[in-house]
Amino acid sequence: MDHLQKLESKSIYILREAYYHIENLGMLWSVGKDSTVLAYLCRKAFFGHVPFPLIHIDTGFKIPEMISFRDKLALEWGLAMIYGQNEAILKEKRTFPDKTVSCLECCKKLKTEALKQMIDGTSKRYKLNHSTKQYDEDSNQTPFNGLIVGIRADEEGSRSKERYFSVRNSNNSWNFEAQLPEFWGQFNTEFPRASHVRVHPLLDWRELDIWQYIRREQIPVSSLYFDRGDGKRYRSLGCGPCTQPICSKARNPDEIIEELKSGQLAHVAERSGRGQDKEDRGGLETLRKEGYM
Amino acid sequence: MKKIVILGHVDHGKSTILGRLLADTHVLPKGKLQALRNNCRNNAKTFEYSFLIDAFKLEQDQGITLDIARCFFKYKNAEYLFFDAPGHLEFLKNAITGAFQADNAIVVIDVQEGIQENSRRHAYLLSMMNMENVIVVLNKMDLANYDQNIYEETKREYQKFLLEHNISGSIFIPACGLKGENIAKKSLCMPWYTGKTLLEALRTFKLDPLLESKPFRLPVQDIYKFTEKGDSRRIIAGFVEYGQCKGGDKLRFFPSNKEASIISIEDFPNKSDEYASSGMSAGLVLHPQIYIKRGEVAAKVDEKQPEVASRIKVRFFCFSPTPLEKGKTYVLKICTAKVSFTIEKICSVLDTATFQYQEKDCIEQNDVAECILSLNSPIAFDIEKEMFHTGRFVIVHEFAIIGGGVICEKLDPSNKQAQKESALEDFICPLQFFDEEKSQKAVAFIVFGEDPQTRIVFAQNFRKFLAEKKCPTTCLEIDCSLLHSTKELKRCEEAISLLLAASTTLLFLIKGASSDKLMTLLNRKNLQNVVIDLNKEKSLQLQADYHIVSFDNIPETFEKIYSEGVDGKFS
Numbered sequence: 001m002d003h004l005q006k007l008e009s010k011s012i013y014i015l016r017e018a019y020y021h022i023e024n025l026g027m028l029w030s031v032g033k034d035s036t037v038l039a040y041l042c043r044k045a046f047f048g049h050v051p052f053p054l055i056h057i058d059t060g061f062k063i064p065e066m067i068s069f070r071d072k073l074a075l076e077w078g079l080a081m082i083y084g085q086n087e088a089i090l091k092e093k094r095t096f097p098d099k100t101v102s103c104l105e106c107c108k109k110l111k112t113e114a115l116k117q118m119i120d121g122t123s124k125r126y127k128l129n130h131s132t133k134q135y136d137e138d139s140n141q142t143p144f145n146g147l148i149v150g151i152r153a154d155e156e157g158s159r160s161k162e163r164y165f166s167v168r169n170s171n172n173s174w175n176f177e178a179q180l181p182e183f184w185g186q187f188n189t190e191f192p193r194a195s196h197v198r199v200h201p202l203l204d205w206r207e208l209d210i211w212q213y214i215r216r217e218q219i220p221v222s223s224l225y226f227d228r229g230d231g232k233r234y235r236s237l238g239c240g241p242c243t244q245p246i247c248s249k250a251r252n253p254d255e256i257i258e259e260l261k262s263g264q265l266a267h268v269a270e271r272s273g274r275g276q277d278k279e280d281r282g283g284l285e286t287l288r289k290e291g292y293m
Numbered sequence: 294m295k296k297i298v299i300l301g302h303v304d305h306g307k308s309t310i311l312g313r314l315l316a317d318t319h320v321l322p323k324g325k326l327q328a329l330r331n332n333c334r335n336n337a338k339t340f341e342y343s344f345l346i347d348a349f350k351l352e353q354d355q356g357i358t359l360d361i362a363r364c365f366f367k368y369k370n371a372e373y374l375f376f377d378a379p380g381h382l383e384f385l386k387n388a389i390t391g392a393f394q395a396d397n398a399i400v401v402i403d404v405q406e407g408i409q410e411n412s413r414r415h416a417y418l419l420s421m422m423n424m425e426n427v428i429v430v431l432n433k434m435d436l437a438n439y440d441q442n443i444y445e446e447t448k449r450e451y452q453k454f455l456l457e458h459n460i461s462g463s464i465f466i467p468a469c470g471l472k473g474e475n476i477a478k479k480s481l482c483m484p485w486y487t488g489k490t491l492l493e494a495l496r497t498f499k500l501d502p503l504l505e506s507k508p509f510r511l512p513v514q515d516i517y518k519f520t521e522k523g524d525s526r527r528i529i530a531g532f533v534e535y536g537q538c539k540g541g542d543k544l545r546f547f548p549s550n551k552e553a554s555i556i557s558i559e560d561f562p563n564k565s566d567e568y569a570s571s572g573m574s575a576g577l578v579l580h581p582q583i584y585i586k587r588g589e590v591a592a593k594v595d596e597k598q599p600e601v602a603s604r605i606k607v608r609f610f611c612f613s614p615t616p617l618e619k620g621k622t623y624v625l626k627i628c629t630a631k632v633s634f635t636i637e638k639i640c641s642v643l644d645t646a647t648f649q650y651q652e653k654d655c656i657e658q659n660d661v662a663e664c665i666l667s668l669n670s671p672i673a674f675d676i677e678k679e680m681f682h683t684g685r686f687v688i689v690h691e692f693a694i695i696g697g698g699v700i701c702e703k704l705d706p707s708n709k710q711a712q713k714e715s716a717l718e719d720f721i722c723p724l725q726f727f728d729e730e731k732s733q734k735a736v737a738f739i740v741f742g743e744d745p746q747t748r749i750v751f752a753q754n755f756r757k758f759l760a761e762k763k764c765p766t767t768c769l770e771i772d773c774s775l776l777h778s779t780k781e782l783k784r785c786e787e788a789i790s791l792l793l794a795a796s797t798t799l800l801f802l803i804k805g806a807s808s809d810k811l812m813t814l815l816n817r818k819n820l821q822n823v824v825i826d827l828n829k830e831k832s833l834q835l836q837a838d839y840h841i842v843s844f845d846n847i848p849e850t851f852e853k854i855y856s857e858g859v860d861g862k863f864s
Binding site for chain 1: 294363364365372374386387389390392393394514515517519521522524526528530532559560561562570572573574576587612626628682685687689692693694697
């Protein structure tokens with residue numbers, strides 16, 4: 001078995017453990033390359049079916065191509081797709097692009113809080129209707145007690161300390177000091193009622209692995225990752241106002257793999273184009289303790 | 294990719310060595326080192342290489358590693374994944390999480406402080422998981438004036454310890470993480486050392502051992518039947534731990550002993566693969582369709598079969614903050630099987646701080662115990678060292694993994710009767726149809742009396758009386774003197790539940806004195822107790838509702854008990 005097969009196999013094992021043990025399970029799909037690979041792995045793990053909904057937290061500021069890509073793929077793959085957003089904050093215009101709050105505060109409201117409401121079932125859920133290709137308000141508000149999330153350990157410091165099964169308390173916050181041990185393929189799959197568990201099947205994958213797997217399995221990803229003529233491409237996707245493209249002429253997975261292997265990007269952090277990581281000496285760490293992905 | 298865990302006592306310099314390795318091989322993102330140096334200057338702190346690894350603010354502030362950190366490292370086409378484990382005793386469970394995921398290990402020892410508790414404890418962990426090759430870095434040689442004698446002395450002592458625990462292929466390196474001596478480049482301060490640097494030594498680590506040539510083992514993870522889009526496949530899903538299989542192979546499942554052949558090996562998006570081998574998350578379609586559950590282990594009929602037992606001898610590491618006790622119930626997870634068990638016997642306990650064997654009747658945090666476990670149902674497993682993956686288990690208690698270990702021996706059932714009884718417990722399960730909000734409760738007349746004849750006479754007459762009142766009664770005698778173990782209590786509880794499901798008037802004749810255990814059993818929401826004392830001298834302890842010494846006026850007495858106990862209180 002090669003390196004990619006090993007990674008794939010372990011991720012599938014984790015996905016199947018999650019599906020077996022967790023009653024109300026969902027998968028967070030940011031529409032980025034990692035969680036798109038994860039959605040593909042779900043289809044592989046369950047032999048062409050994805051037996052749980054894919055959830056997108058729509059901040060309302062996502063780059064428009066991301067939304068159209070999301071819906072196209074969801075229809076093509078027959079995914080149970082739902083999205084939710086922090087409608088109150090967007091209505092009140094208390095966001096970073098509206099210049100009323102800081103970037104970190106904005107992330108907290110539009111992502112962390114929106115996610116919490118989605119998990120609890122306290123905010124509206126919109127579900128993709130595969131026959132009309134439109135989103136309808138979802139009558140199912142059952143709280144989720146498990147979420148599959150596509151974070152990778154090599155992305156950033158606090159993510160390097162995650163577990164495959166990471167239990168959150170009822171406030172969704174992450175107490176990394178009290179993390180439970182997990183080894184030998186045995187995870188902490190039972191947990192007190194008042195919390196949910198985050199499942200991280202991609203923890204061992206690196207950026208290069210993701211691209212090599214995308215190439216090998218021919219997984220569709222958003223065209224934002226590729227240079228479309230202006231010598232720029234996104235390396236990590238997020239909200240339009242807080243995400244910057246990098247200078248690169250890579251036009252397809254092959255060229256991205258070449259670029260990563262050549263070492264041109266070796267000294268630039270993958271998430272360097274993301275605003276929220278830079279605030280408060282470890283902005284992402286602070287966000288993550290409170291429930292960010 | 295080689296997976297390596299870095300272990301050692303607190304402050305012996307694990308994170309520093311890893312940080313230095315990253316810095317000196319120039320694999321860090323541009324500016325990261327400088328940014329961290331600037332940050333330290335601004336916060337009036339001395340820069341340390343360990344900060345490169347200790348990502349968390351809290352960890353940097355305290356200067357210790359709290360959790361395992363993963364760290365990728367690529368050098369000259371060799372790829373490594375490091376687990377930096379904390380050296381604090383209180384974070385031992387994290388060290389274990391790191392160690393048990395790795396294939397190779399580096400142990401760091403401060404030559405000044407010498408071999409400490411966790412130097413030994415961590416090495417013992419490695420021996421438990423059959424890790425034979427270990428790099429030992431004797432760190433902080435600068436503080437020992439790069440003295441060869443100090444190095445040799447520490448090396449001799451530690452090597453002896455490692456050999457005692459079957460770790461034979463170790464490499465020792467004198468180093469200084471802070472100054473980068475013998476980390477990525479050869480030290481000029483220690484010309485007497487002609488061996489490898491840490492970077493060079495890493496290359497000696499072997500890649501994953503070959504598991505394909507072992508007998509086939511597939512623990513059943515789940516059974517899928519997704520009928521959407523007309524899919525009619527019934528797929529047995531599982532991770533192949535050892536060996537390989539292909540279409541047409543005949544499998545036997547353990548412990549059920551059921552057999553079926555492989556029709557196809559499923560995959561997506563491709564229709565099917567030709568074979569499934571160790572390391573793969575596979576999907577099998579079988580014929581005939583047999584009923585099997587998660588937890589069974591598939592093996593090939595013509596290969597070595599796994600063991601099946603419900604009584605086993607094990608050795609395990611305990612990191613539960615509350616001690617494990619004999620007789621209490623815990624859960625064991627091995628591969629995909631999950632079974633509850635009690636500790637039948639604690640054979641020996643090794644205190645990993647002193648490395649002394651102790652006689653104890655409980656197992657405390659950081660102990661390594663050898664025990665006999667009595668499992669609630671049989672499991673399938675392997676004992677051979679070479680088939681470690683299907684012989685290792687974890688212990689779960691109250692939502693957390695609290696221990697991990699290996700099965701050393703398959704034992705015969707303690708006695709056949711006990712086995713039969715445990716089987717009974719599994720398949721008799723009274724259904725609780727009692728609506729707890731309903732006002733109608735069942736009544737239990739609990740009769741105490743030392744003289745057996747008196748008890749019987751009372752029971753016969755009282756039953757007759759109740760029958761005339763259209764109150765059919767079920768009678769049960771409980772011998773309190775035999776009501777000790779969890780098992781007996783459980784059987785008794787089940788019997789009461791069965792009777793309660795059948796009848797609303799119960800008569801319990803109690804042999805022996807009352808006990809708290811008994812009263813706890815009878816103290817149920819849907820049961821009203823009436824205590825009757827037949828002893829000549831009224832027992833104060835009982836606080837009986839009725840004390841009957843003479844049977845002369847018994848019909849009236851019965852009427853009184855009945856009207857108060859049945860009609861009076863509960864109608």
